[in-house]
Every structure is written in C-alpha cells, then in structure tokens.
Amino acid sequence: MSESTPRRRDVTVADVAREARVSKAQAARALGGYGAVSDDVRERVMAAAEHLNYRPNELARTMNTGKSNTLGVVVGDIENPHFGLAMRGISDVAKAAGFDVILINTSEDVAAEVDAVRVLLDKRVDGLIVAPASRGDSEHLGRVLEAGRPLVLFDRKVDGLNVDVFAPDMTDVARESTEQLIAVGHRRIAFISTVDAEGPYREGMPLASSQVAERLLGMHLAFRHAGLCLNRDLIRLGAGDSESIAAITEEVLADGATAIVASDGLIALSVIETIQRLGLSIPDDVSFLMYDDFAWTKLTSPPLSVIAQPVYDIGAAAARAVILRIRGQVPRTSPEELKAVLVERGSIGAATAGDRQAMGASSAR
Amino acid sequence: MSESTPRRRDVTVADVAREARVSKAQAARALGGYGAVSDDVRERVMAAAEHLNYRPNELARTMNTGKSNTLGVVVGDIENPHFGLAMRGISDVAKAAGFDVILINTSEDVAAEVDAVRVLLDKRVDGLIVAPASRGDSEHLGRVLEAGRPLVLFDRKVDGLNVDVFAPDMTDVARESTEQLIAVGHRRIAFISTVDAEGPYREGMPLASSQVAERLLGMHLAFRHAGLCLNRDLIRLGAGDSESIAAITEEVLADGATAIVASDGLIALSVIETIQRLGLSIPDDVSFLMYDDFAWTKLTSPPLSVIAQPVYDIGAAAARAVILRIRGQVPRTSPEELKAVLVERGSIGAATAGDRQAMGASSAR
C-alpha cells in the first residue's frame, strides 16, 4: 500500500510544466482553470499533474489571490455542546459551499479571543464567525472589519459594532416562561448565571453577555406585567465553580426562592446536585428551569423543563451569512426563524404556599 | 476608539525599511531577530515598525521557512464533551509552547477525515494530532508521515502505523469492571456500542475502534477467568440513532440481560431512557455501567457508575509529544499515567436471581 505512493517531494507547477513540455504559465493556467488554454495543452498538463501527483500549495495560492477558501470560527467554550452543535451547523454549510473551517477555542478569555482573531487574520481566512466573550470589548473585532474581512457574530451581541448577529432574541421567551412561573404561583424566582458583573445586580446594569441581559429584561417585563416586583436579591451573577454555585443555590433557597432558573448547563448541574443534596424535591419543593436543551435533561426524574435554542440553525445561518458577504452580497437576515422556545418537561410545579418563604433571612450579598 | 487605529493597509518590511532608511534585508533581520544588526539600525527599524503598525504576513513567512507554528487537530465529534475536554488539554499545552491550534471536525466520517488531513497539510501545520475515525483506514495518515510532518494519535489506535498513540489501555479496566459485575452475580451482561461491524459479534472480529476491541477483550478475560462464558448475543454493535439503541435495549433485556454496559454517552442516554420507559429500576432490576464520566451522570437517581478516562491529560500528552517531535526530539511515552478507572456511583447492584432470565426468548439478531 505504501509502495503505491512514491515519496512525494512537493511537486510544483514548474515540475508539471517541464513534464508536459509547456511553459510554467500555461501549466499554471491549465491547473488553475483560468485564462486561455488549448485542449491539447490542457490534456498534457493534466496528465503530467496526475502522473507526478501534483498538489497545489495553498499557501502560495492564498498569498497572491488573498483568498484562502477558509472560514475562521472563534468560540468561548467548545466543551459546551451548545457550541459543538453550532459548530456542526457552520461546518455543514461551509463544506457545501466549498469552504474549509478552522476553529479556535478561547476558554471565554478575552485576551485569548484577541489572539485567536489575530491568528485567523494572519492565516488570511476569508471570513470570521465569532461568539464574542464580552459585550464590551470590540476593538479586535473592529480590526477585522477594518482589514476588510467579513465578520458575523453568533450567540451574543457586541455593542457598537455594525455586523450581523445570529442570536435568537431571549426577551420574549424569558418573559413567557417567567409569566408561566408566576401563573402557577411563583413570586420569588432566582436566576443564576456565570456572567460576571460589578457588584450585586441592579436593573439595567451593564452585562458582558447580551443574552443574559435579554433574559433578565424578559423576567422584569413579566413581573411588571403581572403588577409584581422582581426581587433582585435573587438574581445572582458571577457564579463560578461548582462550589460557588452550590453556595449560591443554598442562599437563594434560604432566601425563600420557590423556583430557580439556571442560565446554562454547568450552572444547572450544580444547582440540581445541591437541591438533591439538601433533600429537596423537584418540582414539589422547588421548581427548576434551565437554558439550553441538552440530551441529559430528559434523564433526570423528573425530566427538566428547558428553554431550547435552534443552535444548529444559528450556526448554519451565521455561516451562510459570512459566505454571502465574502462573495460580496448582503445577506437577508430573517431572525424570526431563530426563535428560542420553552420546552415544558416536568420540573415546573406550583409554588409551595408560603411555608418556606418564612424560614430564610434575606441574604445581604 | 476607532479613530486611534489608522486604516491599516498591509504594511510590509519594504515599507518599514523605507521609513527607517535601511535596506529591506536589514529591516527584515531586525524584525525577524536573525542575522547581525547594529543597535542603531534595530532601534530605527523597531520605531518605524511601531509607527507604521507593522504586522508580519505569517503566510509569506511560513512559505519560505516551512514552519507555521501551528498544530492541527482532527477529531470525529467535537459535540462530544469527551473530545471537547481533550481539546482543552491540547490547547493549554500548545499555547504554553507558543503554538496556535486549529481544529477540524469530521463527524466520524472517514472521507471528511481524509479531507481534513489534506487541508491541514495544505495549510502547512507543523504537526497533526488525530483521533482516527477508523482503525483500518490509514493511508491518509501515512501520507502525513511521508510528507515528513509529525503525527500523533489519541483516543484510538490505527493498525499498521508506527506513531505515538495516546489512549489508555481499556483492557484492564474493562476486565476489572466486568469481574465486579460477575462478583455480584451478573452472568448475562450486555454491551452496546455505536461502532459498526460486519454481521453479528464474534470474538476477535475486526473492529473499527481499538478502544471497543479492548473493552470486549477485557470482558472476555473476566468471564474466562471466572470460568464462565460471555454470551455473545448480548454484545450489540452498530447501534445508531436513538430508536435503534432503544430497540436493542429492549431486546437485550428481553434476552435476560441483568446488566448493560453503554459504550459512550449517547448510547447511555437512550439506554437509560428506555429502561425508565419500561418501568424498570436501576440498579434493582438492571445494573448499568457506562464509559466516559460526564457531569450529568451524577444527577440521575441513582448516580451512574462510569469508567472515567483522563481525557484532559490525554490531550495534553498528545500535544506535548507532537511538539517534541516537531523540535526533532523523541518523546518518552509514559502510558502508565494515562489510566482509565472505574468510578462506582450506584448503578451497579446484585443481579436479580434468575426470574427475568426466564421471560425472554433468545433474540436471533
């Protein structure tokens, strides 16, 4: 098997040209499929190329065309199946359009994101698809636009950047699900998120993630519409490792929360573990709702109610958009197709009347 | 903010040289940090570069050095947190060593893997880290070696390829866990895997995944050691979508299996869902064991016993190895550190004595 492949020694157009007895220019034309080439020459060149097992050097090609036929993707946390699925959407569309995809993971670190963007720009990707780690830091992304490379964002928005963003609006679904919780009697609803913020939560405070901002806005709207007031002590940001999430969970429960909303899968895992450890039952003692629809949410007893996003489609739409932009066209954004929906499974129940509210002291921090 | 960045127009060494009033060669030397350059010239060049906001063109640099300072990673399914975590191990090590990492996903498709390897080779990555989709197809990987690029594999082995492989040996842990199952009375143990094979299972048949082969070998050893015989009707390969997994689960249960071993997370999800749907209880009615330690395995009741692999470390070790190879050194492989272990949580119980064995007819297929 390995005999059949002669030791390949970077064959170039010049080699092919020599073998086919034509000039380098003609060989390049035949191989590259541009310019005028007679049938006779084309055939000879192709045969020679085949014979020598010629493979064009993409780098050289990219260097003087400026095109690499490659899309660069930057995500914060590829371990999260959320992004894994989006990545698949991107890959599928890209492959169909003849683009390669390369991915860089940033661990949600802005400095790493800046690096990643630089690397991809240096590798001359034709377009970039980014799930920005921070809503505020847009300088490196601005640089992409300045360099004239198409850029689209997905999953989250960034302030002050005029680019396409593919992220379902979370306000509506957050409002809707909060209304549902209110309807079955919940008044003290906790929301726990990893997103960091300066100091305790206040309405309208700047948040790194636009998604989280929208979710909170939706909650506020629901409460206001019901003539109630959202208790902001129960909105807990900056939840980091599993210990801190567990601690926060205990606090909000002690503070009388009758329902907990987890902002992502990681939060959800720790919250549920804590609830189980405290010997409480879902949904009898506490109701539970989480963002993102992972397969394992169906396995717990009861299965968990979730807010599902069309993650694959988001990725696919983002890829379609950059590719259009690369081709010089302007994508027609139809955001109404990217809608998040509440999937009721069984972790939301009626609020337990008043009994546990009494037991907790208001937590100061 | 965007005012401060003057519209950058691909500044080259020639531009810098002109600005610093030196030759292109001297500017390049100062910038690239090679050759002899006087302090005076170096300072002027650096100042000019700073002033013009010079950024070297990595492509051009790669083209005539042959080095790109980039590692290419190819995995089958980045949606699987298993690979996500390994990727993190790779990234961390690479970053520390000054390498960039680019990733391509293949959806476990050999053709896509061949493409991915080609793309990365075309982009002139310095080394490749691959989790091969198929044990048998090694031609494209052989081509990497022929091209003289370092290559290491992780997670799975490939036949007839003399490269470093970073994958814990599964035989021991499979044997150990099977012995444990046998010890508590299980005699009919089912094993369900996605890995495809031709026809029903026979001992020693060729399997696409070396991991699965080792797991089965371990099971055989345990049975043999106990003087028992593994029932091969209960070894079910080629489980595809969730319906087929559910169907297989029902079949092996009807066939009297008292314990089910799931070969990966996806299988596990469907198996458990089916067990729950049938109204059976873990571990009272059926014992359950799965490969890979995902966070959600602690959430179910009871929490699931798993076989955990040091996935992060595997990725890190693989990255360290390619980097050494790139530098022309030979890595000292110490596989004993990469050991998979059985984590007992609560889904393994005593076999229910004989009652259910009777109820199932032997399923032919």
Add this chain to the structure above:
DNA sequence: TGTAATATTGAGACCGGACTCACAGTGGTT
C-alpha cells in the same frame, strides 16, 4: 602600522503559485 578577523550592510535570489504583457497565429472583413 599592516593585516587578519569580525561585524554590518545591501542587492538580489527564492518559496510556489497568479497574473500582466507582448507577441504569434488564425479567421473574418472589406
């Protein structure tokens, strides 16, 4: 002070393709 050794420097080749330009051949017009 002479000369060898060493440090700096600029010109230009080179990596592997794409592409410009001038020139030759072909066929159709008038």
Add this chain to the structure above:
DNA sequence: AACCACTGTGAGTCCGGTCTCAATATTACA
C-alpha cells in the same frame, strides 16, 4: 491584400517574507 478581433503562448513580475553572497566597515592583534 490590408486590417482587425481574438485565441494561445511564453517571459517575466509580483505577493511578502527569508536567506545567501559579496562588499564594505570596524575592530583586534601582532
């Protein structure tokens, strides 16, 4: 027969760096 449009073709330039080589400048040592 003279003119024009158009296809084929090869020589050579360019992309943006690295690197070789020969020339010049500086320094060290006898």
